[in-house]
Each structure stands twice: as C-alpha cells, then as structure tokens.
Amino acid sequence: MGREGTLFFRVTGRDAATRARTGILETSHGEVATPAFMPVGTRGTVKALEPRDLRELGFELILSNAYHLFLRPGHAVIRKLGGLHRFMGWDRAILTDSGGFQVFSLADLCRIDESGVEFASHLDGTRFRLTPELCMEIQEALGSDLVMPLDDCPPYPAERSRVEESVGRTTRWAQRSLGASLSEGQHRFGIVQGGVHLDLRARSAEEIAALDFEGFAVGGVGVGEPFALGREAVACVSAILPGAAPRYVMGIGTPAQIVDLIGEGIDLFDCVLPTRNARNGTLFTSLGRINIKRNEFREDPGPLDPNCGCVACRRFSRAYLRHLYQCREILASRLNTIHNLAYFASVVVRAREAISRGEYARFRTLPEFSGEPDPKGCGNRVDS
Amino acid sequence: MGREGTLFFRVTGRDAATRARTGILETSHGEVATPAFMPVGTRGTVKALEPRDLRELGFELILSNAYHLFLRPGHAVIRKLGGLHRFMGWDRAILTDSGGFQVFSLADLCRIDESGVEFASHLDGTRFRLTPELCMEIQEALGSDLVMPLDDCPPYPAERSRVEESVGRTTRWAQRSLGASLSEGQHRFGIVQGGVHLDLRARSAEEIAALDFEGFAVGGVGVGEPFALGREAVACVSAILPGAAPRYVMGIGTPAQIVDLIGEGIDLFDCVLPTRNARNGTLFTSLGRINIKRNEFREDPGPLDPNCGCVACRRFSRAYLRHLYQCREILASRLNTIHNLAYFASVVVRAREAISRGEYARFRTLPEFSGEPDPKGCGNRVDS
Numbered sequence: 001m002g003r004e005g006t007l008f009f010r011v012t013g014r015d016a017a018t019r020a021r022t023g024i025l026e027t028s029h030g031e032v033a034t035p036a037f038m039p040v041g042t043r044g045t046v047k048a049l050e051p052r053d054l055r056e057l058g059f060e061l062i063l064s065n066a067y068h069l070f071l072r073p074g075h076a077v078i079r080k081l082g083g084l085h086r087f088m089g090w091d092r093a094i095l096t097d098s099g100g101f102q103v104f105s106l107a108d109l110c111r112i113d114e115s116g117v118e119f120a121s122h123l124d125g126t127r128f129r130l131t132p133e134l135c136m137e138i139q140e141a142l143g144s145d146l147v148m149p150l151d152d153c154p155p156y157p158a159e160r161s162r163v164e165e166s167v168g169r170t171t172r173w174a175q176r177s178l179g180a181s182l183s184e185g186q187h188r189f190g191i192v193q194g195g196v197h198l199d200l201r202a203r204s205a206e207e208i209a210a211l212d213f214e215g216f217a218v219g220g221v222g223v224g225e226p227f228a229l230g231r232e233a234v235a236c237v238s239a240i241l242p243g244a245a246p247r248y249v250m251g252i253g254t255p256a257q258i259v260d261l262i263g264e265g266i267d268l269f270d271c272v273l274p275t276r277n278a279r280n281g282t283l284f285t286s287l288g289r290i291n292i293k294r295n296e297f298r299e300d301p302g303p304l305d306p307n308c309g310c311v312a313c314r315r316f317s318r319a320y321l322r323h324l325y326q327c328r329e330i331l332a333s334r335l336n337t338i339h340n341l342a343y344f345a346s347v348v349v350r351a352r353e354a355i356s357r358g359e360y361a362r363f364r365t366l367p368e369f370s371g372e373p374d375p376k377g378c379g380n381r382v383d384s
Numbered sequence: 385m386g387r388e389g390t391l392f393f394r395v396t397g398r399d400a401a402t403r404a405r406t407g408i409l410e411t412s413h414g415e416v417a418t419p420a421f422m423p424v425g426t427r428g429t430v431k432a433l434e435p436r437d438l439r440e441l442g443f444e445l446i447l448s449n450a451y452h453l454f455l456r457p458g459h460a461v462i463r464k465l466g467g468l469h470r471f472m473g474w475d476r477a478i479l480t481d482s483g484g485f486q487v488f489s490l491a492d493l494c495r496i497d498e499s500g501v502e503f504a505s506h507l508d509g510t511r512f513r514l515t516p517e518l519c520m521e522i523q524e525a526l527g528s529d530l531v532m533p534l535d536d537c538p539p540y541p542a543e544r545s546r547v548e549e550s551v552g553r554t555t556r557w558a559q560r561s562l563g564a565s566l567s568e569g570q571h572r573f574g575i576v577q578g579g580v581h582l583d584l585r586a587r588s589a590e591e592i593a594a595l596d597f598e599g600f601a602v603g604g605v606g607v608g609e610p611f612a613l614g615r616e617a618v619a620c621v622s623a624i625l626p627g628a629a630p631r632y633v634m635g636i637g638t639p640a641q642i643v644d645l646i647g648e649g650i651d652l653f654d655c656v657l658p659t660r661n662a663r664n665g666t667l668f669t670s671l672g673r674i675n676i677k678r679n680e681f682r683e684d685p686g687p688l689d690p691n692c693g694c695v696a697c698r699r700f701s702r703a704y705l706r707h708l709y710q711c712r713e714i715l716a717s718r719l720n721t722i723h724n725l726a727y728f729a730s731v732v733v734r735a736r737e738a739i740s741r742g743e744y745a746r747f748r749t750l751p752e753f754s755g756e757p758d759p760k761g762c763g764n765r766v767d768s
Contacts, residue, residue, distance in 0.1 A: 045708060045713050047714055047715070050695070050699075051699075052695075073710075077682065077683055080683055081683065081685055081703055082685075087701070087703070087704055087707075089700055298457065311436075319457070319461065320471055320473070323427075326456060326457070331431070331433070334432070334434070334714070
C-alpha cells in the first residue's frame with residue numbers, strides 16, 4: 001500500500017489544524033465522498049426504507065452483512081439472482097462486513113480455532129463453520145464493492161493474552177483472505193485489532209498495513225469499552241495506517257464521536273444508532289436528542305428539527321410523530337429512520353464542507369457536538 | 385334527497401346491462417371518481433405508508449376512524465392542530481367512520497341503550513359514552529369530508545328481534561345526528577341496518593332515505609354472514625336508496641366482491657383486506673392470490689405481478705419480497721401494502737373504464753374476479 005492517488009481512493013482535501021481529510025472512493029457503483037456515514041442494512045434492507053429513500057437522503061454507500069445473508073437467503077441464492085445490488089435494488093456502493101463480529105456476539109456455542117469459527121446459527125441452531133476463505137467466497141458471491149475479511153474480535157474486557165492472540169490470528173487470517181480471489185471491482189480491506197492496548201494496536205496496524213489491502217478498518221472498538229479508550233486506540237492506529245488508503249472505524253458512533261474521529265483522519269463510519277434509535281423513538285436533532293414519546297410533544301405543531309429538510313420534518317409535526325409512536329405505527333419507524341439518517345448525513349456533509357474550508361477544528365467544537373459523547377461505544381453493528 | 389346532480393355528487397355514466405355507474409364526489413379536498421376504494425387509515429395513518437405514497441397510488445379518498453382518534457390522541461388535540469388532514473399530512477378527501485362498529489367489536493363491557501353506547505376503552509379500560517351527538521362533534525373536530533353517524537350494528541348471527549330493534553334505533557340516532565351541526569363542506573351519510581332480513585333492510589333503507597343525508601351507507605355486512613346473504617341485503621337496499629346520492633358498502637371486501645357490488649350500484653368501498661393481508665404476506669395479483677412466504681418463490685427473479693406497475697413490482701423480485709417477509713422486515717409490510725393497494729386501485733379504475741364503455745357485464749365475469757369470493761365477509765373495518 002501507500003499509493004497516493006490510487007484508482008480506488010483519492011484524497012481531495014486536508015484540514016491544516018487536525019488530521020481530518022476529504023476524499024473520493026471510486027467504486028464500480030459510483031463515487032463515494034468521504035468522510036462518509038454508512039446506514040446499516042444488515043439483511044439487505046436498511047430497516048423501514050426503500051433504496052430510493054436512501055438515494056433521496058444522499059447516501060452513496062451502505063453497509064450489509066455477509067453472515068446474515070449467508071444464513072438467509074444464502075449467498076448462492078443472491079449470486080443466482082445477480083448479486084446483492086440487484087437483489088435489494090440498490091445501484092450504489094455496498095460494503096459488507098464479514099460477520100465475524102456477529103458470530104462472536106450473536107451465535108451460541110461459538111468456538112474459535114486457527115482454521116476459523118464454528119458456531120450455531122442464531123436462527124435455528126444449525127452448526128456452521130466460517131473461515132477466512134468462506135467469508136471471501138460469500139462476499140464474492142454478493143458482489144460487494146468493499147469487502148471485509150474475517151477477523152478475531154475479542155470482547156471487552158478481555159485478558160491481554162486473549163487480545164494478543166487475536167492480533168496474531170487476525171493477521172494470519174488477513175493473509176489467508178488475500179489468497180482468495182474476488183471479482184474485478186471489489187476492494188479488500190484489512191482489519192486492525194488490539195483492544196485498548198496501544199502497543200498491541202500499533203503491532204496490529206503495522207502488520208495489517210504491510211499487507212496488500214486497498215483500505216483499512218479499525219475493529220474491536222465500540223464493543224463496550226469507555227469511548228476515551230477506544231478513541232485513543234483509533235488515533236494510534238490511524239497515525240500508523242498509510243495515508244493514501246481509506247480508513248474505516250467499525251460500528252461507531254454518536255454524531256459527537258464521528259465528528260471527533262474524523263479529526264483523527266477517519267474516512268468511513270457505520271453504526272446502528274440512527275436506525276435502531278429511530279425505532280425506539282429517540283431522535284437526533286441539531287438541538288440535541290429528543291425522545292418523541294414525551295408528553296410535552298402531545299400538541300406540538302412544530303417540526304422535529306427546524307434545521308432539517310427531511311420529509312419527516314417538512315411534512316409532519318412533533319405531535320403527529322408522537323401519535324404514530326404511541327400507536328406503535330409502522331410509519332413511526334419509517335419517518336423516524338428517515339429523519340435520523342438525514343441528520344447523520346448532514347453531519348458528514350457539513351464535516352466535509354468544514355474540512356474544505358480548513359475550519360474543521362472549529363466545526364468539531366460546535367455546541368451541537370459538545371454533548372458528553374456516550375461513555376461507551378454504541379454496541380454492535382447489526383441492526384436487528 | 386333525490387337531487388340529480390347535486391353539488392356534492394354527480395353521476396357521470398351508467399352501464400346499460402347492470403346497475404353499475406360512474407360518478408364524481410365533489411369535496412373541499414378535491415374530486416373523487418367513483419366507484420372508489422378507500423384505503424383504511426384507522427389511526428390517522430394507512431399502515432406503513434406516507435400520504436405521498438397514497439397520492440402516487442392514485443387514491444383520492446381514504447377512511448379513518450373517529451373512535452380510535454377520539455381515544456388517542458383525542459379529537460380536541462387534532463382540532464387544535466388544524467384538523468385531521470393537516471395532522472396526518474393528507475390534503476385529499478377523508479371519510480371517517482363513527483366508530484360504533486368498533487365499539488361493539490373491540491370494547492369490553494359495551495352497554496347500549498337509547499342514549500348511546502357505554503364502553504371501556506380497548507386501550508386502558510377507561511369508561512366512555514359515545515352518543516350520536518358526540519360522534520358528530522368528534523368528526524366536526526376532525527374536519528372529515530364525509531361523516532358517518534353512530535349506528536347500532538348487531539353481530540351476526542343475532543335474533544331477529546335484536547336486528548329489528550337496531551333498525552329502529554339506527555333511524556332515531558340518524559335523526560339525532562342530523563340535529564348536530566357540522567362545518568361547511570362536511571357531508572353527512574346515513575347508515576342502513578337490517579342484518580340479513582330483507583324486509584328489515586327495506587324498512588331501514590326507506591326510513592334512512594327519507595332523511596336529509598347527502599349519501600347512504602350499508603352497514604352490518606361483512607360481519608360474519610355468508611357473502612351471498614350480505615350481497616342480497618346490499619342489492620335490496622341499493623335498489624331503494626335514491627339514485628342521485630352516493631352509496632357506500634362498509635367494510636367490503638375481496639376484489640371479486642367489490643366488482644360484484646359495483647354491479648349493484650355501489651359507489652364506495654373500504655376494507656382492511658389489502659393492507660392487513662399485505663402485512664401477513666398475502667398478495668392480491670392479476671393472476672390470483674399469492675402467499676409470498678412459499679418456498680417456490682425463494683429464487684424467483686420475476687415481479688410479484690407482471691401486470692402491475694407499482695414500485696414493489698417494478699423494482700423488486702418475488703425472491704427479495706419473500707426474503708424480506710421471512711426476515712420480518714418492516715420493508716416487507718411497506719412494499720406488500722403498496723402492491724395490494726395498487727391492485728385494489730387498479731380494480732376500481734378498470735371497473736370505471738368498463739362502465740364508461742358500457743361493458744361492465746363482461747368485466748365483472750373476467751376470470752380474475754371469478755374465484756369463489758370468500759364465503760364470509762372480510763371481517764371488521766379497523767386496520768389494527
């Protein structure tokens with residue numbers, strides 16, 4: 001790695017006072033402006049939305065999950081139907097997570113050894129074995145634009161020896177992943193582990209950066225550790241990874257955390273927060289978080305967020321959104337999801353503008369992002 | 385009544401061989417071409433859809449429910465927020481059912497006497513009393529275009545004496561409803577009862593037709609009786625009601641039943657079938673009903689209905705729709721609802737065209753509508 005201006009990723013701007021940068025990912029399914037936030041579409045659908053909604057919101061890249069699609073409907077079915085883009089009706093870029101993290105967090109009786117992970121399906125208990133090679137095969141069948149290898153992601157907290165073991169194994173699995181063949185136009189990322197141990201993070205980052213990946217991800221953050229520790233790990237890794245490749249922090253985070261980590265040179269983010277919280281009635285706005293079920297909104301004729309131009313804010317009142325939520329109406333999930341994603345989209349769009357103007361240091365201290373970030377990472381990256 | 389060409393309703397065409405007719409309802413929220421099917425939006429939302437979806441599907445009139453909105457969020461709240469159209473973001477016409485039927489079918493400890501109905505809320509057990517006057521007051525507050533009075537709808541089967549009592553009471557309540565004041569532009573319907581007894585139906589139709597209503601509804605069908613009996617009742621009533629006013633059969637039915645009753649001179653229909661069945665994976669198509677969860681669709685790349693132009697059919701495969709349903713994804717409810725409503729919309733649009741061409745007798749015997757109609761009515765009219 002270390003190519004400046006590869007065909008895949010181009011850095012288009014840098015902030016002088018921080019490590020923030022703007023860039024363009026060139027994929028077979030269009031350009032992706034970075035920093036970017038990816039909505040999570042675990043099972044081949046961003047919950048409650050159609051692909052045209054995501055386009056309307058301006059997203060150029062979404063995340064899906066190889067493990068979940070492997071279990072249902074099966075990657076062979078999706079290959080037969082022309083790949084994941086065609087299957088779900090989305091013609092822009094897709095990153096698929098390998099699903100290793102999900103296996104560890106969802107599957108029962110998960111057993112890990114050097115060859116891979118054996119686990120019982122969280123759906124029906126059927127036993128499967130995921131290997132680095134199979135994870136590549138699944139994602140090759142799906143036709144994902146950005147492909148993630150199987151990694152060994154220990155829980156938090158974990159013994160240092162367990163984290164050390166995971167670093168070595170993650171590197172060996174990364175090497176095996178590189179041996180698998182993908183289709184033209186698919187781009188392979190490496191994943192860095194190392195928990196909250198900065199020396200292990202540094203070792204993992206150096207080992208993975210030495211391999212022939214086109215992008216790099218920081219895994220094992222947002223798994224329960226205090227954000228300050230995860231943040232330190234990300235900053236440490238980001239400084240080691242080659243500047244010419246895109247950097248992705250997996251499963252993070254709140255708007256404040258995203259804005260913070262953009263300042264550390266991170267280009268890509270995904271998180272279930274906007275979509276899952278939407279379904280639970282928690283809405284992110286330019287004025288702070290709102291719990292729409294609160295009685296104070298019962299007769300409130302105003303828009304959810306006066307600074308937002310999304311359909312939910314343009315056409316409906318807080319009183320109506322509260323009513324839908326109280327009645328457990330499906331439309332509540334839909335409108336709340338549209339709004340929360342519109343807000344997350346606006347955060348990265350404004351971050352890009354601030355970087356272009358060289359004003360990122362000021363941007364990231366806006367009161368909007370100054371709320372105490374969640375003490376812990378936002379949890380897992382599967383919106384289920 | 386008996387005005388030909390009132391400002392409210394205009395008959396624009398008649399089929400020679402059947403009693404089918406086309407017409408236009410003129411409302412303060414736009415024209416409604418009839419025969420029309422109304423999607424059911426019980427709580428101020430047609431489940432899983434936005435108002436813009438309903439417009440895209442061509443609907444000009446939807447149904448909502450005074451009883452449900454009275455309980456939550458309360459008609460005073462909706463009045464304060466500018467009425468139901470504004471509250472739910474729908475600028476075309478709305479018919480509200482009084483909710484009498486729902487009180488009888490949902491509420492516990494429902495007690496009926498001459499003054500009205502006393503019942504316990506199905507939400508929290510709070511005791512309320514609905515009277516003909518209160519039902520008008522609620523709908524006045526909501527600002528519904530078409531307003532239904534409280535009626536006494538006995539279950540099926542019921543003693544003849546109970547049905548006879550309900551006919552008398554429904555007429556007396558209708559008279560009381562006419563005493564309540566509505567806002568300009570609101571149009572009041574009368575409801576005919578009488579169960580499956582044709583003499584009672586005739587008596588009720590004559591009594592209600594003699595009152596100063598702008599439209600007439602047939603209630604007490606689709607409540608569990610064999611369709612053949614409900615159908616006879618509707619035909620009997622339709623022949624008695626004045627031809628210059630719109631006729632509405634409440635809570636019916638399958639496409640075959642709707643097409644059949646259009647032939648008896650019915651102009652308006654509502655039913656939860658397309659929306660509720662959509663959420664249960666049953667899809668109405670030009671080729672018959674499909675249960676999308678069936679294994680045969682697992683790898684089916686074709687559209688749900690090759691003769692349908694809705695978003696679900698244009699952009700997604702049966703395999704994908706099956707996958708969404710199997711995963712209990714919200715998008716399954718949304719796409720299935722869009723399709724089923726598109727199909728019901730196409731049935732009435734094609735019925736109108738057939739009437740205009742004077743070919744309704746042929747249209748109603750198309751193989752598409754020749755399947756055995758459900759032996760029983762489709763059940764209640766609240767999509768919950």
